[in-house]
Amino acid sequence: MSALFFGSISTIADTSELQRQAFNEAFTSHGLDWSWDRDDYREQLTNNGGAKRIAEFAAARGEDVDAAAVHRTKSETFQKLLGSSTVTPRPGVAETIRIAKGSGHQVALVTTTTPENVAALLEALKGQISRDDFDLVVDLTSVDEPKPDRAAYSYAMRTLDVQAEDCVAVEDNVGGVASAVAAGVVCVAFPNENTAGHDFAKAAAVVDHIDFEELRTFIKGEQ
Structure with missing residues (x-):
């Protein structure tokens, strides 16, 4: 998988x-x-x-x-x-999660922010995206070293029992891309409104929306 x-x-x-x-x-x-x-x-x-x-x-x-x-x-x-804000998923994210899960792929949130920030986001997205949509949620408490260290991705792969060549990561900042690449995971950059224009040279691609079929082309095990 x-x-x-x-x-x-x-x-x-x-x-x-x-x-x-x-x-x-x-x-x-x-x-x-x-x-x-x-x-x-x-x-x-x-x-x-x-x-x-x-x-x-x-x-x-x-x-x-x-x-x-x-x-x-x-x-x-x-x-x-x-x-207190109206928060919506970014373009293609909810659909990609749904299609990936329906196709038998595992989906994880691999961040090194606090668990409270993760919980606040998912509460704000209630009815659109939930914790149950993820097979694994990694946060700051899961690892000893935050990004750009590789630890979060290494932990996710061990926990889900997958190899790097069977994974693709989506990151919105340079440090996150570096973390994924250091763990051997192909990474697609999906800049947010304040990281657009940063140097994503280490990413396999830079996109402005998420599409499952495009992402899966970067998974070596499916090529």
Whole structure:
């Protein structure tokens, strides 16, 4: 059996602008005079890890900031924003999950965000996509190292008992693509509105919608 991996919550629904809003509200809550506009945030998204981005931004400004605390506030704010927003699956995602499952393929969400963020997204998508649509959900608590480390994909393949050549990953950011490729998984880039324009040279293709028949052409075991 082959497997389809969605590599982040923003490959399922484009939450990127809600994430940026949450960062800015968290900065205000912690008394920081920071505000990331879209160009700032696009640059931040070339690296993985929200707390790491905050720490590096503070260091560049010569400021001493509790990055972990700010990021906790950001995550709580993001979850509240998800709960009060209208969120829909990205183009082709719901149909691709349905067709893949109906064709006997395994489908997994392979992210290293928090389980609370995953739960908030799936709650926001209730009636459209649910946890039961995934054979496996990987989150930050599943592995010791977050992306761009390969650990999340290695864990997913072990758990689902599949080989890299029988899998294809969908990622929306450069670090996610690097994680999949490091694990030997062919990766298709599906940029969100704030990662469009990033360098996805390591991806097998860059797409603006998800189509199951196109994805399966990248699974070596089906070629």
